Structures are given as structure tokens and as C-alpha cells.
Amino acid sequence: MGKYQELAAQIVKNVGGKENINSLTHCITRLRFKLKDESRANDEVLKNMEGVVTVMKSGGQYQVVIGNHVPYVYEEVMSAAGLSAENMGDSNTSGVFNKLIDVLSGIFQPFLGALAAGGMIKGMLALFVAFNWVTDTSGTYIILNAIGDAIFYFMPIAVGITAAKKFNVNQYVGLAIGAAMVYPTIQLDALAGVGDPLRTLFAGSLFASPVYMEFIGLPVIANNYVSSVVPAIIVVWFASKIQKVARKVIPEVIQNFFVPFFVLLISIPIGLLAIGPVISFLTDLLAAGFNNLMAFSPLLFGLVLGGLWQLLVIFGLHWSVIPIAIIQIGTMGYSTALVGTFGASFAQTAAVAAMYFKLKNPKEKALVIPAVISGLCGVTEPAIYGLSLPKKKPFIFSMVGGAISGAFLAQMGVIQYTMGGLGVFMVPSFINNTTGEAMGAIYAIIAIVMAMVIGFTLTFFFWQDDTVEIMEPTTTTSNGKKEIVMAPLNGTVSALSTAKDEAFATGALGKGVLIHPTEGKVVAPFDGTVVTVFPTQHAIGIVSEQGLEILIHIGIDTVQLEGKHFNAHVTQGQKVKRGDLLVTFEKEAIEKAGYSTETPVIVTNTKDYLDILETEKTSLSSANDELLTALT
Incomplete structure (x- = not known):
């Protein structure tokens, strides 16, 4: 099973099925669908799905925000929906402005990565010239400039x-x-x-x-x-x-x-x-x-653009400004169009960093560090959708930081010489790679500090998390009901977060544990019904009589064995009792073939339960040990 195969299948299902998809593209963090009927999409299901940050509708697009790993999810969604580049035809976007945004984003998104890489290389080269490490007549300069400039030329x-x-x-x-x-x-x-x-x-x-x-x-x-x-x-x-x-x-x-x-x-x-x-x-x-x-008012222009930039990004309207910057660089050799937006991502990042000290929900708190790392690299969607926007005030405070830093840069007449770099990688783009003049980069660093101090200070001192603090659950709930999942394998147990497969490790498919089997035998963990036996027999899904859904995935990437070394003893729809044999597998042969046999055991309908408690044991016997407790 691919890392994001199940997630992709659920996304396709909840956007209304493959028959509801006109086209699909992606940018740095989002899947951008053109749906025939957006009302058929299950917005709330998608928003609350593990592995999905949020859902946005803008510019005639139905946008599912995923994060930095969106290219991999995109490939799986294309596969799950039976889509290809050849059948991605015209969509029925309505409205002149929506059509314009659709055309611009559709044209620029595919080579955004190459554009960013070229911009970073040109920025790096400008840095080399500024430090007198190379001259603009050297062979090193000529080759590096050709690499960075080719996509632009x-x-x-x-x-x-x-x-x-x-x-x-x-x-x-x-x-x-x-x-x-x-x-x-x-x-x-x-x-x-x-x-x-x-x-x-x-x-x-x-x-x-x-x-x-x-x-x-x-x-x-x-x-x-x-x-x-x-x-x-x-x-x-x-x-x-x-x-x-x-x-x-x-x-x-x-x-x-x-x-x-x-x-x-x-x-x-x-x-x-x-x-x-x-x-x-x-x-x-x-x-x-x-x-x-x-020229009329650099300060006012930078103030407005810097303050509103993140709103433009949210609604996908930034594509109406980006082509202007590209045109400027093409006609004049430099641009001022996007200079005022530079500090916005840093203000957002700092606001989210301040939230870390005020958040009460441990799950939300855990999102901060990866969001900050992503934000420093110029990708702020995880920070916006996962943290600041839902809390409102931190998002507003970040807009203030973006506005003031934008006004500063515009007023100082900072010029951008290349495009492509994001976040900290954009700093060298303010260096003239011909003369090495670097004052613009110094102003950019000042703007970073300015934006981050404003975003962090306002959030830290003027925002309080009104979320009720989440207490650790006990072994009973308000109605006292719980369901036990017995160990389906003999072996040792470890946290799911240690799984070698990111989709399991991040909890995108649900809560559970990781079992390192000592023998090649899987048994039913409770009385129930087999709902899925994968054709390659390396994974099996079973639902209990009370509705608890379990996925037992034997090994990582073992789908590539195409069923070799696996033998299923049950069929889809078959009733089973706890302890009944489900699958046998040749553990040593699988490991000799170069595959890990670590087995995630996942509650795929985790959201139907108050919590899923894991066993504290490190050694398991499939005949006697409780593995998971589902609280309702």
C-alpha cells in the first residue's frame, strides 16, 4: 500500500467521487480540484480527516490543504480517481475573475518548483558576488548563472x-x-x-x-x-x-x-x-x-499588500499579483511588486511560535514546531489553517506584522532581482547579482526581525487560548463503555509514531500501535466480520460487532511482494471469532527480501471514539494480551 493510498481514497470519496472531478492540480501545499458540483463534497468530513489540514473554496477551485507532502498525495489521488494529465480538460469555472485566477494558477503551478530552485541559485550566486567569492567574469559564475537563469530566460x-x-x-x-x-x-x-x-x-x-x-x-x-x-x-x-x-x-x-x-x-x-x-x-x-x-506612496502600498497578503494566499488571489512581478523582471530586470509581502510569512511564523506558550490542547501544541519550520521556509499554510486562523487573533496580529514590515521595505525602496526563493531563501534575491550591492538584503533581514517581533509580541501578550484544557482520559468514560482489542500477533509492541511509513507514523490513518511479530500468524482480535482482504493478502480489515474497525497491515511496502509469502485464511464478508486464524506469512522470507515486517494495527474509525488507549506492555501474546481499549 502506498503511503497515502487510503487517505487519497477517502479524499476522492468525500469530494463527491471521481465522477464529480473535472480536473485536479496541486501547488506547494494544496490539492486544487475543479468539481462539477461542490455541494456534493463533504466539507466537514474532509476538514476533520487525519492528513487534511483544512478545506478552502476560491477562484472556482475546491482546495484541500494537505501540507508539504502534497505531491505524494496528489499522485495517489490521481490514481484513486483514475485521472491522468491527458483527461484533465477544461473546467467549468464561472466568472471572468475566477477564470483568470484559474488560468494563471494552472499555468504557473507546474513549474513552481523549478522556478523556486532557479531563484534560490541566483540568490546564492548574488551572495557569492557580494562576498567577493566569485567575479561575474569567472567560469564558476557563468555556469551557476546559466543554471539559475535558464528557467527565467x-x-x-x-x-x-x-x-x-x-x-x-x-x-x-x-x-x-x-x-x-x-x-x-x-x-x-x-x-x-x-x-x-x-x-x-x-x-x-x-x-x-x-x-x-x-x-x-x-x-x-x-x-x-x-x-x-x-x-x-x-x-x-x-x-x-x-x-x-x-x-x-x-x-x-x-x-x-x-x-x-x-x-x-x-x-x-x-x-x-x-x-x-x-x-x-x-x-x-x-x-x-x-x-x-x-512612486505615489510606497509606504501605503507596502502597508496594504503586506497586511493583506496572507488573505490573498488563503483565497488563492495572490496569483493576480505574481504575474506582475514576473512581467517586471522580464521587462526591467527587477521587480517591486512582491517586495512588500516578504515579511508576512515571518510574522505568521512568529505568531504561531508565541501560540506554543499559550495553547492548552497538547494536539494543537504538537503542530507548532513543524508549522514554524515550514513557515521559516516560506510555506505558511500549515500555520494558518492549523493554528492561527481558527484562533482568529493570532492571524490578525500576524497581518499587522506583515503590514508594518511591508511598509518598511516599500518605503526603503527595496528591489527584488530574482524570483523563486521563499522564506529565508528569498533574502539573497534582494542582492544585485551583477554589482553585488546588498543593502536590500540587509533591509530584508531587518524586516524579518520587525515582522517576527511584532507577530510574536502581540500574540504572546494579547491573546489567550479560550480552549478548555484537555485532561488525560481514564479507563472509563461518561457512559462507562469501552471495547477491547486483543493482540492479533505475538511479538513486541512500540509506539505507532516509530513506524517507518509516514502515513502510519503521523496517525493519518488513525490511532493504534506497531507490533514487531515473532511469528508469522495473525488472528482475529475480537468477534466480528472481515470487511477487507487486500488482493496481495498483506493487509486485512475487520469490524467488531460493536462497530470498531481495525486495519492490520503486515509489514511496510510489502504490497510490492504481490502476495508472495502471504496466505489469507478468510474471505471478505466472513464472520470470525476472537482467536480465529486470519493470515499466515513467512516472516524470515519477507525480511530476507528486504522488507520490514513491523505491523501497524490501526483503529481506522478513530474519530468515532473518545480515545484509543494503548497497552503498556512491551511483549504480547495473541492469546492473552489486551492491545487497545476504545472508549466511547
């Missing part, structure tokens, strides 16, 4: 591929469109280096444009499309319209070759003749307008 290619997927165009056609946009000999820099222009269109106006070549007699306005974003997106969208027409006109037997032929032959020339120049004019105006807004 060839951005139209990356965008062409993901936009093609979004608009249902062949992705290699999208690649070809993006590559044509950055083809060296048609860039303005290259054309300007070979002589005077043939003529200048709109001479003397804001839109003056040199023409160095013609295409079938039509003037081609020269532009630099390297590092650009929007032209490639629009050209691929235009190509999708041509593709639809071509598929209707061209006989199916020759479509594989002639549809791409006509799509490329029409879309790229029109892209270079009309779409590219128009979009370049508009993006230049947008960048100028943004700079004028910043």
Missing part, C-alpha cells in the same frame, strides 16, 4: 508547455510556440545589432516601434520576448482556437501531422506580427502604471 518555453496543457493544445506544439518566441535571431537585441531599422512605426509617439524585417510584406515589430510571460500565453490560447477549427476541417487520418502543421504555421506568425507587439505595449504600460503607483 526561457520562460516562454515553460509557459508554452503549461499553457498548452491548460488550453488543451498538444504540449509539444506549446513548446514550439514558446521556443519560437525566444528564437535568438528575431529578438530586438539581435536585430538592432545588424544595422538600422527599415523604418519606425508610430515614430514620435509613446508606441514608436522599430521594424527590422518583414514577413510576406508585413512589418514585424521587433521586441525582446525572452523572460516574457503573457505573449506566449496569449499565442498558445490563440493556437487552441486554430486547433479546434483544424480538427473539424482536416480528415482524422492525417490530423496527427497536419493539425500541428497549420497550428504552428498560423499562430506563430500572427503571434509575432500582432499578438506579441500588442501585449508588449500593454505590459509596458502596466509596469509603468505599477511603478507610478509605487
Whole structure:
């Protein structure tokens, strides 16, 4: 069984089943579903599911927040729902703004990891230059700069591929469109280096444009499309319209070759003749307008953007700002659009750190440390959804820290030279990697301190946890009922948190214990019914007459043995008595094959019980020892 297979199955079930899913993508921490009918999703079930942080609805997306391991859950959900990249077609997002957010997030999310990596490498290189460890003429600099800069320089290619997927165009056609946009000999820099222009269109106006070549007699306005974003997106969208027409006109037997032929032959020339120049004019105006807004009141802009940034992230609306920063870097070589947001994640992280000293619920307290580590790296969703937002005031205090640090950075005129890094890894992006000028990075560090002091201080002194303190449960409950689970194996017992499989160790599947068997025999832990015998016979599910559901999973990753060394003695639906033989397995052979035989015993419906108490024994006999006590 994959680490997140059961979790994925439950997610698919509770979003309304695979037939309710139009499409699925993921970002750093979230599964982003497009559902046919969101009312069919079980919001509360998902929110309270082990392994799910929370659920959000925004931008036409049904977002299930998972955490940093979301890529692995995503793969399992795709498998559980029978989805693939090829059948992720257009979704029915309504509203112009929702559609815009959907398109932008769908295009940028797939290469966000590469973008972050490139930004971190460029930031690291800027640090090297600032410390005079390398010069900008050395081979080391040239190679590292190429590694970090490649994703940014060839951005139209990356965008062409993901936009093609979004608009249902062949992705290699999208690649070809993006590559044509950055083809060296048609860039303005290259054309300007070979002589005077043939003529200048709109001479003397804001839109003056040199023409160095013609295409079938039509003037081609020269532009630099390297590092650009929007032209490639629009050209691929235009190509999708041509593709639809071509598929209707061209006989199916020759479509594989002639549809791409006509799509490329029409879309790229029109892209270079009309779409590219128009979009370049508009993006230049947008960048100028943004700079004028910043010039009008940097402090006010930084204050508002820094304060509201986390709200924008919650609703997925930050995608309306990120492309502006990418456009700025592509057109000007630097950006100011996102500078004011830098301190927000640190304010959030510090607020959550302060909560550690005030929280009464041990389970909530245990979430703080991983949330702080994640937050310092720039991923704040676990902190927001798991801790500060439900408590309200800490979230508001973090917004104050983000606002003040944002106003400081904007007022000091800090410039961002690269994109990609998050959290502490974003600091080097404020260093000019050509000159090594590092004052922006110093201001960024001051902003970190400022944001964290404000977030921590306000939360520590002005927030109190109103949760009733949770007491340790006793062996009886308000109604005095409990159910006993006997040991299904002989062996030694240890905490479930020590399991080698993260899904079990984190409790995502439910509470339980880990048994290290001394013999290869599993017996029924109570009277009940077998509800599941996995085809590979390495795991079995059984429910008691009172409704307690137990999963016995023999070994870790033993599903890969495909049933070898396992022998089930019961079938699905069979009634069993305590002590009846369920499964036998060849312990030594499994271990010799390189697999652990440690066996998680999990109460899969843990949430139906007040608590699950574990045995205090370290050595078990399946005939005589109590393993778990379920309190109701």
C-alpha cells in the first residue's frame, strides 16, 4: 500500500467521487480540484480527516490543504480517481475573475518548483558576488548563472508547455510556440545589432516601434520576448482556437501531422506580427502604471499588500499579483511588486511560535514546531489553517506584522532581482547579482526581525487560548463503555509514531500501535466480520460487532511482494471469532527480501471514539494480551 493510498481514497470519496472531478492540480501545499458540483463534497468530513489540514473554496477551485507532502498525495489521488494529465480538460469555472485566477494558477503551478530552485541559485550566486567569492567574469559564475537563469530566460518555453496543457493544445506544439518566441535571431537585441531599422512605426509617439524585417510584406515589430510571460500565453490560447477549427476541417487520418502543421504555421506568425507587439505595449504600460503607483506612496502600498497578503494566499488571489512581478523582471530586470509581502510569512511564523506558550490542547501544541519550520521556509499554510486562523487573533496580529514590515521595505525602496526563493531563501534575491550591492538584503533581514517581533509580541501578550484544557482520559468514560482489542500477533509492541511509513507514523490513518511479530500468524482480535482482504493478502480489515474497525497491515511496502509469502485464511464478508486464524506469512522470507515486517494495527474509525488507549506492555501474546481499549 502506498503511503497515502487510503487517505487519497477517502479524499476522492468525500469530494463527491471521481465522477464529480473535472480536473485536479496541486501547488506547494494544496490539492486544487475543479468539481462539477461542490455541494456534493463533504466539507466537514474532509476538514476533520487525519492528513487534511483544512478545506478552502476560491477562484472556482475546491482546495484541500494537505501540507508539504502534497505531491505524494496528489499522485495517489490521481490514481484513486483514475485521472491522468491527458483527461484533465477544461473546467467549468464561472466568472471572468475566477477564470483568470484559474488560468494563471494552472499555468504557473507546474513549474513552481523549478522556478523556486532557479531563484534560490541566483540568490546564492548574488551572495557569492557580494562576498567577493566569485567575479561575474569567472567560469564558476557563468555556469551557476546559466543554471539559475535558464528557467527565467526561457520562460516562454515553460509557459508554452503549461499553457498548452491548460488550453488543451498538444504540449509539444506549446513548446514550439514558446521556443519560437525566444528564437535568438528575431529578438530586438539581435536585430538592432545588424544595422538600422527599415523604418519606425508610430515614430514620435509613446508606441514608436522599430521594424527590422518583414514577413510576406508585413512589418514585424521587433521586441525582446525572452523572460516574457503573457505573449506566449496569449499565442498558445490563440493556437487552441486554430486547433479546434483544424480538427473539424482536416480528415482524422492525417490530423496527427497536419493539425500541428497549420497550428504552428498560423499562430506563430500572427503571434509575432500582432499578438506579441500588442501585449508588449500593454505590459509596458502596466509596469509603468505599477511603478507610478509605487512612486505615489510606497509606504501605503507596502502597508496594504503586506497586511493583506496572507488573505490573498488563503483565497488563492495572490496569483493576480505574481504575474506582475514576473512581467517586471522580464521587462526591467527587477521587480517591486512582491517586495512588500516578504515579511508576512515571518510574522505568521512568529505568531504561531508565541501560540506554543499559550495553547492548552497538547494536539494543537504538537503542530507548532513543524508549522514554524515550514513557515521559516516560506510555506505558511500549515500555520494558518492549523493554528492561527481558527484562533482568529493570532492571524490578525500576524497581518499587522506583515503590514508594518511591508511598509518598511516599500518605503526603503527595496528591489527584488530574482524570483523563486521563499522564506529565508528569498533574502539573497534582494542582492544585485551583477554589482553585488546588498543593502536590500540587509533591509530584508531587518524586516524579518520587525515582522517576527511584532507577530510574536502581540500574540504572546494579547491573546489567550479560550480552549478548555484537555485532561488525560481514564479507563472509563461518561457512559462507562469501552471495547477491547486483543493482540492479533505475538511479538513486541512500540509506539505507532516509530513506524517507518509516514502515513502510519503521523496517525493519518488513525490511532493504534506497531507490533514487531515473532511469528508469522495473525488472528482475529475480537468477534466480528472481515470487511477487507487486500488482493496481495498483506493487509486485512475487520469490524467488531460493536462497530470498531481495525486495519492490520503486515509489514511496510510489502504490497510490492504481490502476495508472495502471504496466505489469507478468510474471505471478505466472513464472520470470525476472537482467536480465529486470519493470515499466515513467512516472516524470515519477507525480511530476507528486504522488507520490514513491523505491523501497524490501526483503529481506522478513530474519530468515532473518545480515545484509543494503548497497552503498556512491551511483549504480547495473541492469546492473552489486551492491545487497545476504545472508549466511547
